[in-house]
Amino acid sequence: SQGRAMQNSIEPAAVLAPGQALIELDLLTASAEDLWSEGELEFVPVRDGALNGFGVWIEAALSPRVVLDTGPYSPATHWAQSYLPISPRPLRAGEPVKVSFGFSCNQDLADFHHYVDLRLSVGDHE
Numbered sequence: 364s365q366g367r368a369m370q371n372s373i374e375p376a377a378v379l380a381p382g383q384a385l386i387e388l389d390l391l392t393a394s395a396e397d398l399w400s401e402g403e404l405e406f407v408p409v410r411d412g413a414l415n416g417f418g419v420w421i422e423a424a425l426s427p428r429v430v431l432d433t434g435p436y437s438p439a440t441h442w443a444q445s446y447l448p449i450s451p452r453p454l455r456a457g458e459p460v461k462v463s464f465g466f467s468c469n470q471d472l473a474d475f476h477h478y479v480d481l482r483l484s485v486g487d488h489e
Contacts, residue, residue: 373418373435373444379454380406382418382434385464385481401465408454416448417462417483452485460485 383404388397408414420433421442433442454460465482 375435378435379408379412399466399468404462405459406462407459408456410456412454413451414454415451416446419445447483
């Protein structure tokens with residue numbers, strides 16, 4: 364359904380550009396306000412293709428030698444990845460794409476599914 368992330372397993376061959384961190388938190392020192400942010404990332408596609416969504420996953424350093432990575436290049440977990448679809452947009456290898464993002468908090472705690480809102484946009488596509 365539109366506006367909701369779908370949990371999928373994203374094939375590595377479907378990835379157009381290397382992943383980047385939208386947000387990094389040190390859970391030992393982070394405050395509740397640290398999550399609510401916005402910014403811009405630049406992705407450089409490694410091949411031609413159609414951008415039709417974003418894959419989202421987590422990496423968590425549980426100890427210096429143990430990392431939980433749910434990304435498409437890591438062994439499968441039951442969390443898999445989330446897929447956020449957008450209207451398709453053609454991309455060419457090597458041509459940078461700027462992606463704006465924003466995390467916001469929906470204060471209506473009764474609607475838990477919309478408590479955290481993530482906005483991603485490329486040009487007019489959001």
